[in-house]
Amino acid sequence: MTSVGLGVGTLAVLLTAFGVRAVTRRNLVLDADRGLGDAAERTAALIALVLSDRREQLVQIAIAPTVVAAARAGAAEAVRRGLPGRSVAQLERDFQATRSLDASPEASAYLQQLSRSGEFAEIFVTESHGYTVAGSRRTSDFVQSDEVWWQRAARGEPWRSDPLYDSSAAAVAVEFALPVGGDARLGLGVLKAAFSVRALGAIARSGDTTLNVLALDEADRVIAGAGGAALQRVPWQVPPRADSTVYASSGEGALRLRLAVAAVPGTTWRVVARAPEHVLYATLTRVGRVMIVVTILLLALLYGGVTATGNWLQRRLTSPVAALAGTAAAVAQGDLTRDVVAGSGTGEIADLTRSLDGMVNALRRLVGAIQSSADEAAAMAAQISASTEEMAAAGQEMTGTTQELSRRAQDQAEVVRAAATDATRMLEIAAKLAGQARAAAERNRSLVGLSQQFRSEMQESSAALDGLAAEVEHASGEATALLQASQQIGKFVAQTKAIATQTNMLALNAAIEASRAGESGRGFAVVADEVRKLATQAAQSAAVIEGTVQTVLKRIRGTHESMMRLGAAGDTARRAARSVGDGLAQVADAARENDAWSAEIHRAAEESERLVRDIARRLSDLAAGSENFVASAEEIAASSEEQTASTEEIASSAQALANAADRLGSAVQSFRLQKGPPAQAAD
Known part of the structure; x- marks a missing residue:
């Protein structure tokens, strides 16, 4: 009896310990994943906000009176010189030195000031024929009308390039283009700017030193963040793009990483928050050790309690019940001449003895x-x-x-x-x-x-x-x-x-x-x-x-x-x-x-x-x-x-x-x- 109770109690304690450990592990894993997901989603939202702010800032620049006047002056100057009738190759040879009409010194000074502020790596404006009018620096071409970005912006379609590495600025940049005056129907020209993603790198750096956050483009190249070279593909597998946050693991052993991937709204970019699993789940290891010690203590207490309880039950319950069992066995074999003898025991045992005696007489x-x-x-x-x-x-x-x-x-x-x-x-x-x-x-x-x-x-x-x-x-x-x-x-x-x-x-x-x-x-x-x-x-x-x-x-x-x-x-x-x-x-x-x-x-x-x-x-x-x-x-x-x-x-x-x-x-x-x-x- 004592050994059975001890076995049942031990099994109950072990099952309870394993159940508590499983629930605790699941909750800790969910909390750790939730922290990774929050970091990825927060960074993705901030990147989307910065991109939206830069585009809105560029819209304000495009409708600025200085830029609008420069586009109109450039168109007038191009017509005065008879440029629209010339070939692109001839125009490039004629303007090889300046690559610009220089029709508005005020606009050039204004755009250079914006470039020195560090918000834009490059910014320039073209008139309605696609000729460069003014810019923050000398452009690579004079005629821009044969470029896809210029044609799309001239039609009023929003255009943003994939991340590009700017060797002069030694940084990754994203280019925007939109019509001058804010409306393509005006036909004034196109404004183009290259936005440096250094600010995105600052956003991707988290205060938690255990986390590493990276911004990736559609080809899984690093745009911004610590722990990755610019425009280099990540060396681990990234889950496919999804509308909600995706969790995955990559690597083996001590180098195994836990990933949380979130999409940047309005773009094809993604933000990946990663951390080593042995660091992320360190709390889980400590909780497991504590639970092992608690389980051992509970088993020791269970063994002592079950032993004492078994001795008491042997005196007060087991012996009287054995005597009643012998009488019941004789009755089961057809012997109704055997009398039930009352013995010592608890109140329930005495009641059981009287009930068995009444049953034999009946x-x-x-x-x-x-x-x-x-x-x-x-x-x-x-x-x-x-x-x-x-x-x-x-x-x-x-x-x-x-x-x-x-x-x-x-x-x-x-x-x-x-x-x-x-x-x-x-x-x-x-x-x-x-x-x-x-x-x-x-x-x-x-x-x-x-x-x-x-x-x-x-x-x-x-x-x-x-x-x-x-x-x-x-x-x-x-x-x-x-x-x-x-x-x-x-x-x-x-x-x-x-x-x-x-x-x-x-x-x-x-x-x-x-x-x-x-x-x-x-x-x-x-x-x-x-x-x-x-x-x-x-x-x-x-x-x-x-x-x-x-x-x-x-x-x-x-x-x-x-x-x-x-x-x-x-x-x-x-x-x-x-x-x-x-x-x-x-x-x-x-x-x-x-x-x-x-x-x-x-x-x-x-x-x-x-x-x-x-x-x-x-x-x-x-x-x-x-x-x-x-x-x-x-x-x-x-x-x-x-x-x-x-x-x-x-x-x-x-x-x-x-x-x-x-x-x-x-x-x-x-x-x-x-x-x-x-x-x-x-x-």
Whole structure:
């Protein structure tokens, strides 16, 4: 007991010591990191403030009247000298000595004074064409308009260069450029200044000697701060840029550094605050040593306290509890004859002794009652089991009877259902037959009407064909008369041609005779010539008329032949129309007889449909009654089965009750209520 308490206490002290050490370490590390982060953030904010102040100062210089006047004077001087039309190379050669227009000595003096104050390493102003007007010292170029910074500032875009090393000033500088007058729309020129970052180095130096703060540009080059060469990359890994402060460690062993990196607002620069971890976390080492000593003292006190407490518990608690445990073990083995002896101990132990004695007495009474109840339950279970067996036999017999009755009723219902289905099919066939008979009667009536209509139409057609035949005969006679007249015209044309030929011969003879007569027959020759021409024209006209008459005769013969064929066809059609009329009369008579026969079939089909419908309705009623009878029989069978199942459950419950009574009797037989060996359980 003492060793267990000592082990538990030692474990608790060690766990507490380790937990306190972990929490203290975490808090100290957070405090140290917070100090690094505060230094980095404070330096970054100060650098941003200094850059903003320098830019604002440069804005004030750009709008100063002296600078504005110098830019305007320089533009006027450049125009006066005709400089805008020259090339850059020519301008650089012309102004190689001064590299400036020197248009405003006042502006040059003003800018030199600003440079001597130490705030700006270099400062100069250009006019609207990009030519240097005045500056704190001689610039490297005269024409600045081809430089990117000048073009951006002339458009009104803010421009700031990356940190550059100024060899003349032996310092790192940052260049700014902005439009003269503060507004690029004025088009006055550009002001450029190089700001020395010495002031940033003073800001980066912290009062805490354990910290080292550096300002780095985008390429991780040192801009300002102690412990780094100007514009040299740092020899350790810097975490990537982030919006919030980033913490990291770099290096190994005693050279391991803790870093806090903060971004400079408005720039791509970063500020790194660093310190050796063994210096930064020195307090953590001292606190750990103190905690080790405190833990050792607590363990010593724990060992002494646990030893004293164990001895006291052995006297006052362990011995009385061991005696009670022996009594409880005997009761657990079924020995209820053992008495509980009260001994020395605390108040709780005395209460436990009295409670255990009362429990043993109650168990004695309970075991006696259980033995008598188990015997009674076994006898009752035997009676219930016998009764349920009789009920189960009767239920099984009833179930068999109802199942046989249900099966026969189902067979009868199937037969009736099949008969009802056949009757339904017969009803459908009868209805279909009645419909078809009705349709046949309708078709016969329609056929009679159509045949009568066609007969009257054929009679009318026959009459029309008779009239057409008469007209054809008349037209044929007219064509014959026209043919004869055309033949007479042909004869007349032939005579005309003969007369024209003779006249032509007479005119020819007259002309010959006139030519023999000489001058006296000249007039007669003219008349003979005209007669000859007239005879020629008459012959030509007669020839044309003869051709026309021949064409007319040919067409008249064709028309006459067509009329004859048409007459023959009309006579044939007239005879066919009479035959069709007679046939349609016979069809109409047959259709009337068929109509009467179809009407009789329709009446018989309707009567059959009514009879089949009555049979189907009676069979449907019989099938419904059979199904109800089957359902009732099935319900009786189900009730019988449920009764049988209930009886079996009662029998099973009775058997379980008997088994439980046997097990209960066997269980309580292991208890001894009197002195002596325990009684054996009956088989």
